[in-house]
Amino acid sequence: MRPRIGSRALLMETDGRTAWARRYKDLVALLIDDLGxxxxxxxxxxxxxxxxxxxxxxxxxxxxxIAEGREVDLDLLGRLIGHVRRVAETLGLDRAVKDVTPSLADIVANSANPHHNAARKAACAPRQPATVIEAEPAQALHGAPEPIAEAGK
Structure with missing residues (x-):
């Protein structure tokens, strides 16, 4: 009988309640899902x-x-990354490129949507240069300056 993902059998000597233990269980579950x-x-x-x-x-x-500013053995990190890659390849997990090209049906559906067309036209329209507004002098905004009192009077 195979152990359940969250069972203690996967985390031999731990109670499984630490953040790292929960993350480990999540990674195992995600990898199992990736493999079907x-x-x-x-x-x-x-x-x-x-x-x-x-x-x-x-x-x-x-x-x-690293994110918390502590010293890290980067050589060790690099070797770990290489090990992860090799184990992933052995398991049949690969870095597949995801095709994000819209299908013809998506293009036709979006072109029939008036909100999509308006947003697309607005995004593609040439932009007008920004209008420069001259600032008024401070006196015009705040009135005449107060006279400065002379010292000793």
Whole structure:
């Protein structure tokens, strides 16, 4: 029987309530989701997922130290990142490029939307140069200046 994601079996000697323990469980769950869920995972892949989560968590802890101004062994961070990449490749996780090109149906639907067309035209319209407003002298805004009292009078 495989352990549940949130079970103590994944966090052997901890109670699982620290922020880092919760983050570890989240990373494991996210990696399992990336691989299509628990159904298709072998024990070996589950072990690699836990190792990847551990390595990723170690990277995040070092990055937190950097953000808080503490000294960090950048060589160690670089090696950890390389290990994460290699484990991810072994698991079959890749850095796939996401296609964000709209489909023809999206383009047609957006062109039929009058609000979309108005916003697009406004965004594409040439901009008018800013009008410069001359500031009035301070006297005109605040009245005549008060006379300065002379010392000794």
């Amino acid at each position: 869920g628990m159904a298709g995972l072998t024990e070996l892949k589950l072990g690699l997922i836990r190792r990847a989560a551990t390595l990723m968590l170690s990277c995040e802890r070092l990055e937190t130290d």
